[in-house]
Amino acid sequence: MYPWQKNVRKVDPYVPGEQPKTLDVTKLNTNENPYPPAPGVAEALKTMDADLFRRYPDPDASILVDALAKTYHVKKEQVFVGVGSDDVIAMSFMTFFNSDQPVLFPDVTYAFYKVWAEMLQIPYETPALDENFRIRAEDYKKPNGGIIFPNPNAPTSIYEPLSFVEDIVKANPDSVVIVDEAYIDFGGTSALSLIDKYDNLLVVQTYSKSRSMAGMRIGFCIGNEALIAALNAVKNSYNSYTMSEAALTLGAAALADEAYFKETTGKIVRTREEAKKRLTELDFTFLPPMANFIFASHKTVAAKELFEALRAEGIFVRYFDKPRINNYLRITIGTPEQMEKLYTFLKKYVG
Amino acid sequence: MYPWQKNVRKVDPYVPGEQPKTLDVTKLNTNENPYPPAPGVAEALKTMDADLFRRYPDPDASILVDALAKTYHVKKEQVFVGVGSDDVIAMSFMTFFNSDQPVLFPDVTYAFYKVWAEMLQIPYETPALDENFRIRAEDYKKPNGGIIFPNPNAPTSIYEPLSFVEDIVKANPDSVVIVDEAYIDFGGTSALSLIDKYDNLLVVQTYSKSRSMAGMRIGFCIGNEALIAALNAVKNSYNSYTMSEAALTLGAAALADEAYFKETTGKIVRTREEAKKRLTELDFTFLPPMANFIFASHKTVAAKELFEALRAEGIFVRYFDKPRINNYLRITIGTPEQMEKLYTFLKKYVG
Structure with missing residues (x-):
């Protein structure tokens, strides 16, 4: 303890989603867009x-x-x-x-x-x-x-x-x-x-x-x-x-390229709608999604277990260990290819 | 007055130095470096x-x-x-x-x-x-x-x-x-x-x-x-x-190019030392400068007048209308060519 520390502001810092330095992961954890900028x-x-x-x-x-x-x-x-x-x-x-x-x-x-x-x-x-x-x-x-x-x-x-x-x-x-x-x-x-x-x-x-x-x-x-x-x-x-x-x-x-904007946001929406079907088939339930992510819960397997199993496989999603939401995974909508990786693994794991 | 304005934070905002959009000025007002980055x-x-x-x-x-x-x-x-x-x-x-x-x-x-x-x-x-x-x-x-x-x-x-x-x-x-x-x-x-x-x-x-x-x-x-x-x-x-x-x-x-850093900061220091001589010849006094600017006062002409005359000529320097310092100009050290423009005008104006 240094004497000047008595005047330091006390904070409980926010912990951002993991940003792995390697590109060798399927990154569905921070709601980033899977497509490049315009x-x-x-x-x-x-x-x-x-x-x-x-x-x-x-x-x-x-x-x-x-x-x-x-x-x-x-x-x-x-x-x-x-x-x-x-x-x-x-x-x-x-x-x-x-x-x-x-x-x-x-x-x-x-x-x-x-x-x-x-x-x-x-x-x-x-x-x-x-x-x-x-x-x-x-x-x-x-x-x-x-x-x-x-x-x-x-x-x-x-x-x-x-x-x-x-x-x-x-x-x-x-x-x-x-x-x-x-x-x-x-x-x-x-x-x-x-x-x-x-x-x-x-x-x-x-x-x-x-x-x-x-x-x-x-x-x-x-x-x-x-x-x-x-x-x-x-x-x-x-x-x-x-x-x-x-x-x-x-x-x-x-901002100049409205067509590109519509095209890429449209693709993400279509991938999300497909994800709703696929996750339902895999026995997930979720809240009605209107963002570039789905907040999903599995009927039998605990979210925390799934989060860790996915992570071990190089598939990063977000898990919040907080009251009310600790049995949900927040899954960012990626490219169709990234989503297939997710479904394939989940099918093996929960299927 | 809108009802929500009662909860708006009252501030007395800092006014930054003018950033003219035209490039047609000699800009010695915000202590920018006259040389490009490394x-x-x-x-x-x-x-x-x-x-x-x-x-x-x-x-x-x-x-x-x-x-x-x-x-x-x-x-x-x-x-x-x-x-x-x-x-x-x-x-x-x-x-x-x-x-x-x-x-x-x-x-x-x-x-x-x-x-x-x-x-x-x-x-x-x-x-x-x-x-x-x-x-x-x-x-x-x-x-x-x-x-x-x-x-x-x-x-x-x-x-x-x-x-x-x-x-x-x-x-x-x-x-x-x-x-x-x-x-x-x-x-x-x-x-x-x-x-x-x-x-x-x-x-x-x-x-x-x-x-x-x-x-x-x-x-x-x-x-x-x-x-x-x-x-x-x-x-x-x-x-x-x-x-x-x-x-x-x-x-x-x-940060990689230490030689360029030394060269450009060295040039600015040399231009500043030359400016001390030139401004002294023009009847300015100044505090001993060790930055990339000089804080100078003229023996007979008021700083505010000089600031405005320079501005009309397209030469921007900084003037603070504040107690103790309202007879000083803050002059950023530019390139030798920019400084010559300054000296030439000052010679005509105060000489």
Whole structure:
């Protein structure tokens, strides 16, 4: 114990999914996209001028913000960007959740919400999902300091329709309601259509899943101009230059190819629908999935045992040893070839 | 006023130096390096595989951390990396400065220290620099919750010798002492030689100045293993993946070419020494500079007037309209050609 350690912040850090350095695994554990980024990204990379790096990037991130505004048909003043959606959401907690009332998010959801609330000393409550792992809208209609939930939810993959989201946003004009749409592009309908109607709605999305760019660390959110101005003020008090020149340029390039985006997200959706059939044949049950993963439980074999057996075989999936969900595996949808490897092994193991 | 705005964090944001979008200016306002990054960076960029971006980057940032450890002859457990030194220092404030005692930093220094302290609700005091703009060591020998100062200091460019730094570190075993060495590679001696002797010393450096990579957002710090472990725990509670694949790869590549690093920092030092002569001939006085900028005041013409006249001519320097320093210009050392433009205009204007 060093004397200065008495003033060190105590944290219970989030443990990210394993990132094996070898490529010799079937990696279905971190909800990455199995397809490469849009071809325009590789082209933009090839023509990038390293000499530009000597200058600070544009603190307004204009190239990227403008491209997002154009893609999502909003004003550039309605767009905020960050170092992955984790940065965008952490900054949003810091900006919007400064109340004595608790912030609300589900008991079973993205694990980082709790970590941020604790680190930033924000009071919070975690209303329980119902017995079918669905969010109960009535739990979000009481005094609160803010609301956040993913749609589709993680790690359940369950999607709620736009009317459900609107109901919660409408009931909370005094709070900022953050809808974390990391997985929205795999079949859901975004709440973006509601942002002009509700000044308290912030919609967060990411490049890490549907845009195949987890490695470049790009997230964004879209909402009322006053929300975005508040976020930018806090961000500029923390780090004026969060987005590198490379992230700005490649992030803008990724948006240009709408056809590729539709093609690859469509392939993942089709692979998921096939996976539902195949896993059912193998005696798995699962929550209705609308993300690029399935949250599945086997009728007889324990999830933890399956997780370890798969891992020994070089097939990585995610297992959370937590109340309510400790008999489920979160299986990322890979390529059809990767999924066949999974089915083949499971057939041998559980069949 | 929207109802949710009552819970928005109030901040007084830092205003970064102007980043004109046109290249048609002589940009001596943000202490960027006038030379491109090491040639190995362009090569690494050319061979980078965009397909890799679909995966999350290594959360341990191993490639970059290992390269830094090798370059600075320390263990990898002694190195922490972030999105520019701003991210590294903000994270350090969050990690180490959790005391009821005030954190101490000079009244005239990097403007962000105050911004971070206020945003994170950390009490602070700002002992005044002496009449020659030097830090008084005795001001840092009283009860405190942490200490930070840049060496050389910003925006004065004044450097204090290693014995001065050691005196403060030694006097404060109960506090973490952060030495912000953003400008150390332009003639100073780093305090890195002291980290094994003092467990409370954290030395922060950046790629933005001497490594010509402001655009890629890479900063790092080196210190005792317990300091670095505490930083990583907080960082992993905030954003596990702060460093993009591109930053990791290009940051490691930048370190390989020690000869280029010495050559370009040497050129900047020589240009600075020439600038001291030329500015003296033009009736400027300045504090003894040891960074890649000079903090200069003219004997008869007001700094604000000069700042505006230079700007009209397309020559950008930095002016701070703040007590004690509002008759100074912070002039970044550019190429000899850029500096000639500056001298030529100043000769006409003040001569």
